[in-house]
Amino acid sequence: MxxxxxxxxxxxxxxxxxxxxxxxxxxxxxxxxxxxxxxxxxxxxxxxxxxxxxxxxxxxxxxxxxxxxxxxxxxxxxxxxxxxxDVLVTNTTTTAAPAVLSDEVSVGGTIATTAEPTTEPTPEVTTLEPTPEPTPEMTTATPEPTTETPEPTTATPEPTTTQATTAAPTDAPTTAAPQLESVQVATPPPATTPKPAPVTPPPPPPTAAPTAAPTAAPAPPAPPAPAPIGGNVYRVVNGCAKAQDLIWRSTDLVDHTVNVAPWGSYDLNALDYGVGKNIVIRATANNDATLFEGFYNPAFDVVGGTGGSFWYDISVIPHDCGASWSKCSGSGVGYNAPLNVEIVGTQVGSCSSLYCGGVQCPAGFLVPNDNGKVHACPKGTSFIITFGCATR
Missing domain, CATH: 1.20.5 (Single alpha-helices involved in coiled-coils or other helix-helix interfaces)
Known part of the structure; x- marks a missing residue:
């Protein structure tokens, strides 16, 4: 305190x-x-x-x-x-008529009896979980319960040898499930699962027809073998895959035109075009064109004793060109088709085959005073002059 x-x-x-x-x-x-x-x-x-x-x-x-x-x-x-x-239980000691138990299992684990007791106290018991049995394979699916237990979709098969055991009624409630004698579990026969119908595989997709390889474009026809050629001949050939005009003129300045089929040709006598009468040959009528120029000079022998020589050249000089390339380049282009000159005969000195495939080809005259491009062959030589396709 x-x-x-x-x-x-x-x-x-x-x-x-x-x-x-x-x-x-x-x-x-x-x-x-x-x-x-x-x-x-x-x-x-x-x-x-x-x-x-x-x-x-x-x-x-x-x-x-x-x-x-x-x-x-x-x-x-x-x-x-x-x-x-639910299992069905039998009693082998009683003579009473067998009674089939309900499919429902009571919560307390007690078994229904055939005799109804006068008073049925509700025992307070503990729930005993039954031994789980293997679930038989069912052919129909059991729907999921919502709030009430749905009726089973397949009826429980009735046992053939199983009898229900009648449990004696008890006056006082018990707290445990009654002891049962000789309990036998009736195993329901396994449900027969129908074999699935054989599934026919879908037919394979149709095989695509083989695609034919594209037909290659036919190759241009090979040039025919040249006809035999004698001496002192100018043979003019159309080397294009289509027909075109081949034109020649001399000092009279008159054009002579021949329409030649592909790989066709025509021949001229080279001796007819002598001094003062040279010849000029081209493809198409355009003046700015690739030219073959030639003439026969009986007074000059490349090879002694042959009686003369042929002078010839290729010219790609633009029309009305001056003395130099810088002046010529401003007045147009003198090239319009490739030109090949093949020599048939003895090749001596400057006598040789020529080819021009462009505007400034090395073998051709580019300006008027380009005199180093002139060639000479002895009398008796022939010339196969082939023009490609003219561009204008």
């Missing part, structure tokens, strides 16, 4: 030597504080224990409610699974 008086310290205005003293008074008439009693402490502990118990009970109730909800949600599915697999 605490003393019956409390000492109170109160500042005063009593003057002292240093003005900093405190005066203590004892008040014997103040009542004691209840919280210091043992009775108050005990009351506080009791209320604390009550609160703890209330919290524990509330927690148990919440847990129990949760377990009940989970079990209630799972129970219909378990019951529907067991309802089609």
């Amino acid at each position: 605490v003393n019956d008086s409390i000492i109170t310290i109160t500042p005063t205005n009593t003057t002292s030597s240093n003005n900093h003293q405190m005066v203590a008074f004892q008040d014997p008439d103040l009542p004691p504080i209840d919280k210091d009693d043992d009775e108050y402490e005990e009351s506080f502990q009791r209320s604390r224990r009550k609160r703890i118990l209330v919290i524990a009970v509330a927690a148990l109730l919440v847990v129990g409610a949760a377990i009940g909800i989970v079990y209630a949600a799972a129970a219909p599915k378990d019951a529907s699974q067991r309802s089609s697999l």
Whole structure:
């Protein structure tokens, strides 16, 4: 117990030597504080224990409610699974007529009897889970239960040798399932699963017809073998795959035109075009064209004793060109078709075959005074002059 008086310290205005003293008074008439009693402490502990118990009970109730909800949600599915697999039990010691049990299994695990007792107390029993039997393969699928257990889609086959055992009624409820003698489990015959009908494989896709290789374009016909040629001949050949005009003229400045088929030709006597009567041959009537130029000079022998020579050249000089290429380039182009000159006979000195395939071909005259491009062959030589396709 605490003393019956409390000492109170109160500042005063009593003057002292240093003005900093405190005066203590004892008040014997103040009542004691209840919280210091043992009775108050005990009351506080009791209320604390009550609160703890209330919290524990509330927690148990919440847990129990949760377990009940989970079990209630799972129970219909378990019951529907067991309802089609309930076992039938027989009693071999009784002479009473056999009774077929209902397909439903009671929650407490008790078995229905043929005799109805006058009073059927509801026993408080613990649920015994039956030994799980292998689920027979069913040909039809059992629908998922929602809130009620659906009726089984296939009826439970009735046993042929199994009899139900009649359990004697008990006056007092028991807390355990009754003991059964000689319990036999009737295994339902396995359901016959129909064999699936053979599936006819789809026919294979039709085989695509082989694609014929594209027919190659026919090659241009090979030039025919040249006809025999004698001496001193200008043979003019159309080396184009289409017909074109081949034109020649002499000093009379009169054009002579012949339309020649592909690889066709015509011959001219080279001795007819002597001094002062040279010959110029071209493809098409355009004046700016690739030219073959030649004439016969009986007074000059490339080879002694032959009686003369043929002078010839290829010219791609533009029409009305000046003395230099820079002047000629401004007045047009003198080339319009490739030209090949083949020598038939003895090639001596500058006597040789020529070819021009472009505007500034090395074998051709490019300007009027380009005299180094002139060639000479002895009398008796023949010339095969072949023009390609003219571009204008």
